[in-house]
Amino acid sequence: MTKTEAAEQVRAARIRSGLTWAEIATRVDKPLVWTTAALLGQHPVPGDTAATVGELLGLDEAVVEALQLQPTRTPDPAAAQDPTVYRFHEALAVYGPALKELIHEEFGDGIMSAINFKVDVARRADPDGDRVVVTFDGKFLDYRW
Template sequence: MAHNAISAPAIEVDDARRSAGLSWQKLADHIDRPLVWTVAALLGSHPVPREQAEAVRDLLSLSEETTTALQRQPYRVADSDLASDPTIYRFLELINVYGPAFKALIHEEFGDGIMSAINCNISFDRRSDPGGDRVVVTIDGKFLPYQW
């Protein structure tokens, strides 16, 4: 199965969400899940548990095919086409510039190990600033020490 940046189920979900005039936050609240997880899941990056998939289906009048697709275990592979999107490119640039510093700081503070991308919480906020509104992304990941 090929991975696409925007799958047919993701398009159906987003189109229905927009038609209903609902924000991603409203969907997250409706299924009682964190905002960033909800958006990632409904765009195809996480399997959505049946109860939540059915709640989204009922709220957005989604097809049964899409409801089933939301519950499927996704393929989590790199999509080189995503790197050309300006917003996603900036996150890649951030990791390219600050990744070595993050690694050094994690090792200094915690020892030899990594920050989990599986066991983490991610929050997204907007903060007003006189110089222009700020995007605030917080990643709270579990430290996993290397086991030798």
């Protein structure tokens, strides 16, 4: 089983279970966005964590094994021309699907506006080296049927 196939089974099992991504993250004692991204195939999940998720969601052993595999992350060749731009592409490739899941879980069916939108860059001191803090602040736009 591939990580992509496992992710689809995780999505379906999460909905069947009635658990939120936040509840799963709490149960496995991991950060919310990391947990969501990992269960969607973007990180290898440690064995004990994969087993716990398997029990929580009623997943079979093939899914639990696939969660533990190292993902293949393919960079966008156009982004590779600049290291800073590449890191944004990499971050969104890894965390974009998780952020989408979390936005839909929190707000419902819709998108974050890039028109009614603010972005900010700040420096935060850290003993291990200063941190870059990028904030995207977009209005939620719900789909109206």
